[in-house]
Amino acid sequence: MPRTTETASYKFNHTMIRIKDPKVSLAFYQDILGMDLLAESKFSSFTLYFLAFNHDGKELTQEEKDKSRFSREGVLELTHNHGTESDPDFQGYASGNSDPGRGFGHIAITVDDIEKACERFEKLGVQFKKRLTDGTMKNIAFILDPDGYWVEIVPGILKV
Amino acid sequence: MPRTTETASYKFNHTMIRIKDPKVSLAFYQDILGMDLLAESKFSSFTLYFLAFNHDGKELTQEEKDKSRFSREGVLELTHNHGTESDPDFQGYASGNSDPGRGFGHIAITVDDIEKACERFEKLGVQFKKRLTDGTMKNIAFILDPDGYWVEIVPGILKV
Numbered sequence: 236m237p238r239t240t241e242t243a244s245y246k247f248n249h250t251m252i253r254i255k256d257p258k259v260s261l262a263f264y265q266d267i268l269g270m271d272l273l274a275e276s277k278f279s280s281f282t283l284y285f286l287a288f289n290h291d292g293k294e295l296t297q298e299e300k301d302k303s304r305f306s307r308e309g310v311l312e313l314t315h316n317h318g319t320e321s322d323p324d325f326q327g328y329a330s331g332n333s334d335p336g337r338g339f340g341h342i343a344i345t346v347d348d349i350e351k352a353c354e355r356f357e358k359l360g361v362q363f364k365k366r367l368t369d370g371t372m373k374n375i376a377f378i379l380d381p382d383g384y385w386v387e388i389v390p391g392i393l394k395v
Numbered sequence: 396m397p398r399t400t401e402t403a404s405y406k407f408n409h410t411m412i413r414i415k416d417p418k419v420s421l422a423f424y425q426d427i428l429g430m431d432l433l434a435e436s437k438f439s440s441f442t443l444y445f446l447a448f449n450h451d452g453k454e455l456t457q458e459e460k461d462k463s464r465f466s467r468e469g470v471l472e473l474t475h476n477h478g479t480e481s482d483p484d485f486q487g488y489a490s491g492n493s494d495p496g497r498g499f500g501h502i503a504i505t506v507d508d509i510e511k512a513c514e515r516f517e518k519l520g521v522q523f524k525k526r527l528t529d530g531t532m533k534n535i536a537f538i539l540d541p542d543g544y545w546v547e548i549v550p551g552i553l554k555v
Contacts, residue, residue, distance in 0.1 A: 238449075241515055242429025244507035245448055247469040248549060250410040251500035269402025288405055288468075289398075305505055306551040308448075308469030309407040314500060328498035329491070336496020338488035338544070340411035340474060345465055347404035355401055384498070389408060391466040 249285070249310035250342060252384055253328050256320035257284060259381040260313055267359055268344060268386075270311065273300040284313040311342065330383045341377065341385035349376065349390045356388075409445070409470035410502060412544055413488050416480035417444060419541040420473055427519055428504060428546075430471065433460040444473040471502065490543045501537065501545035509536065509550045516548075 254260040261284065264270045270286040287303070287310045289295060295303070304310060319325045331339030346352040353367055353376050363369075364377035364385055376388040414420040421444065424430045430446040447463070447470045449455060455463070464470060479485045491499030506512040513527055513536050523529075524537035524545055536548040 238425065238429040238431065241511075242448075244505075244551070245429050245512075246450070246505040246551070247430075247448060247471060247502065248505040248551075249503045249547075251503070251547075253498055253500060265398065269398040269405050270407075271398065288402075288407055290406070305549055311407060312500075312503070329489070329496045331489070331491060331496070331499050336489045336491070336498065338413055338496065338542070339491050339499030340413060340472075342407065343409045343411070343472070345404075345406040345408040351401075352405075382498070387411075389465055391404070391406070391408075 246306075246308050248305055248308060249312045251312040251314055252339075252342075252382070254313045254315050254382050255325065255327060256381065257282065257313065257315045258320070260284075260315075261286075263381050264311065264313070267356065267361060271295070271300070273304045273310065280317055282315045282317065284315070286311045286313070328382050328384075330385060332385060341387050343387035343389050345389055345391045347391060349374065349388060352388055406466075406468050408465055408468060409472045411472040411474055412499075412502075412542070414473045414475050414542050415485060415487060416541065417442065417473065417475045418480070420444075420475075423541050424471065424473070427516070427521060431455070431460070433464045433470065440477055442475045442477070444475070446471045446473070488542050488544075490545060492545060501547050503547035503549050505549055505551045507551060509534065509548060512548055 264286050265272060269288065271289045273285040273287055276283040285304045287307065329336030331337060356378055362379040364379050367373055367376050374390060378386050378388060380386055424446050425432060429448065431449045433445040433447055436443040445464045447467065489496030491497060516538055522539040524539050527533055527536050534550060538546050538548060540546055
């Protein structure tokens with residue numbers, strides 16, 4: 236039940252992170268993680284990419300994708316400031332997990348079979364921050380996205 | 396349709412940010428934004444709080460909340476490293492929106508009536524980063540959470 240009628244319509248729609256190179260990041264989020272590109276909004280100096288998992292058994296039309304962009308949960312917004320991808324002086328973005336810049340931690344993807352998911356990431360050459368076998372928590376893994384953001388891989392039935 | 400059968404089960408489960416003081420942050424995310432606390436996991440040096448909007452017309456049992464924590468989308472994980480709330484030397488966390496530490500941008504909450512939502516935030520004394528009337532985009536607002544993270548408020552039907 237919503238906590239108050241005033242917030243009954245509220246949804247946690249999206250999380251935004253900045254990316255250096257959309258070609259590389261879209262390949263990661265689409266081909267490796269399996270997200271769909273819902274929409275792309277190009278402005279003069281930056282472009283926004285909205286991605287989400289499509290759990291339906293059918294392809295969405297572009298109209299349905301556009302509509303869902305601000306009406307569903309679980310959307311990832313990638314912001315590309317034009318030029319960073321080819322700027323030799325660009326220092327990269329902070330992952331949020333070390334000083335200075337500590338704050339944001341990670342995004343997390345739930346998967347049904349984490350062993351199989353991690354095997355597939357290994358095969359695809361994905362960089363790991365923490366393999367299942369590292370550390371004390373043997374049932375979660377962390378992979379790195381192309382900008383170094385941490386992506387937690389977690390089984391849907393994890394007990395913490 | 397999922398992009399591949401290998402990623403068919405994948406969900407964008409949660410986003411994690413670090414917080415200084417859970418009392419203050421929980422008041423913000425529960426009372427002002429209307430999220431439910433799904434679970435609290437206390438470890439020796441830190442505690443994790445998992446929050447999400449409950450869109451169902453009924454109260455969830457703790458078992459249902461625990462189960463949904465890693466099986467649904469739209470979950471926010473707040474990490475509290477014990478002691479920051481009372482440490483005079485604690486410098487605070489980076490919002491991700493200025494150097495050094497630029498990377499993460501914001502989380503976004505979809506609301507049905509953005510004018511009404513912003514009026515309510517004003518009444519509740521919420522700090523604004525961008526009011527509806529500021530800047531050129533008159534249909535989105537940004538408020539600040541207690542740690543200074545940007546929270547975008549966006550209508551569910553926004554066209555960008």
